[in-house]
Amino acid sequence: MAFPGTVTEIEHLAPDVVQLTVSLHDEGFRFLPGQWVNFRFPEGVSRAYTIASAPERPQAVQLCIRRGPGRGGAALNELQAGAAITVEGPHGQFVLPDGDTRPVAFLAGDTGIAPVRSIVLHMLATDDPRKIVVLYEPDRKYILYAADFDPLARSGKITHVSGPIEPLIERYRAALSESVVMAAGFDPFLERAASALQRIGFDTSKVISESFGPQP
Ligand SMILES: Cc1cc2nc3c(=O)[nH]c(=O)nc-3n(C[C@H](O)[C@H](O)[C@H](O)COP(=O)(O)OP(=O)(O)OC[C@H]3O[C@@H](n4cnc5c(N)ncnc54)[C@H](O)[C@@H]3O)c2cc1C
Numbered sequence: 001m002a003f004p005g006t007v008t009e010i011e012h013l014a015p016d017v018v019q020l021t022v023s024l025h026d027e028g029f030r031f032l033p034g035q036w037v038n039f040r041f042p043e044g045v046s047r048a049y050t051i052a053s054a055p056e057r058p059q060a061v062q063l064c065i066r067r068g069p070g071r072g073g074a075a076l077n078e079l080q081a082g083a084a085i086t087v088e089g090p091h092g093q094f095v096l097p098d099g100d101t102r103p104v105a106f107l108a109g110d111t112g113i114a115p116v117r118s119i120v121l122h123m124l125a126t127d128d129p130r131k132i133v134v135l136y137e138p139d140r141k142y143i144l145y146a147a148d149f150d151p152l153a154r155s156g157k158i159t160h161v162s163g164p165i166e167p168l169i170e171r172y173r174a175a176l177s178e179s180v181v182m183a184a185g186f187d188p189f190l191e192r193a194a195s196a197l198q199r200i201g202f203d204t205s206k207v208i209s210e211s212f213g214p215q216p
Contacts, residue, residue, distance in 0.1 A: 096180075105175055187213060
């Protein structure tokens with residue numbers, strides 16, 4: 001389904017990474033945390049972006065976007081607050097499995113943190129009792145959504161650690177072995193994460209993953 005809306009805010013989270021906040025005119029828009037939408041820019045270009053905000057706030061949908069080199073990136077450069085856009089969806093199967101009580105371990109690279117933020121905020125909002133581990137590989141030193149994750153990690157509600165993904169996977173191998181593992185990001189990150197999981201003997205066919213495609 002297509003939902004017309006307005007971009008209400010554009011924030012720069014890191015070099016070449018922006019967060020868009022979108023207000024949809026139809027209050028009936030609903031999504032599962034982890035899903036993505038086709039975002040149609042005012043000039044007609046459309047690109048897939050994953051919802052970074054919790055479904056508890058459907059009136060302010062947030063997208064976390066690395067500016068790409070193509071037409072999507074060019075359209076993003078031109079985008080201004082107040083622009084009329086359309087969102088089609090939601091789509092995708094990167095969602096928490098139903099009826100699985102195991103801890104959840106997320107592997108996220110760069111803006112691959114978008115669906116993870118949505119899922120984690122939802123789990124906390126609904127008092128989900130599952131343990132949460134987030135292993136995050138940032139682009140350089142830019143920890144996206146540190147303002148959300150740092151206080152949660154400090155208070156012990158979640159584990160959130162960042163750095164190159166291979167040593168993190170090695171360090172958390174015990175936690176990973178007993179968890180549902182969900183991985184999101186661009187293909188080179190997902191491939192490196194899969195190789196590191198194989199090295200610790202993890203069955204990668206069990207990983208729930210979302211590919212953002214080639215690295216922009
Ligand atoms: C399921 C999914 C979720 C994603 N979520 C995010 C996210 O949350 N944050 C983020 O930073 N990036 C996300 N991406 C990547 C994003 O969609 C773009 O691919 C990226 O921003 C580069 O776009 P570009 O136009 O700048 O580059 P381009 O090089 O022009 O395009 C890159 C890719 O976009 C696809 N594409 C090209 N033309 C079209 C078209 N007309 N309609 C639809 N797709 C087309 C092709 O797969 C192409 O390889 C996601 C991708 C997918 C598939």
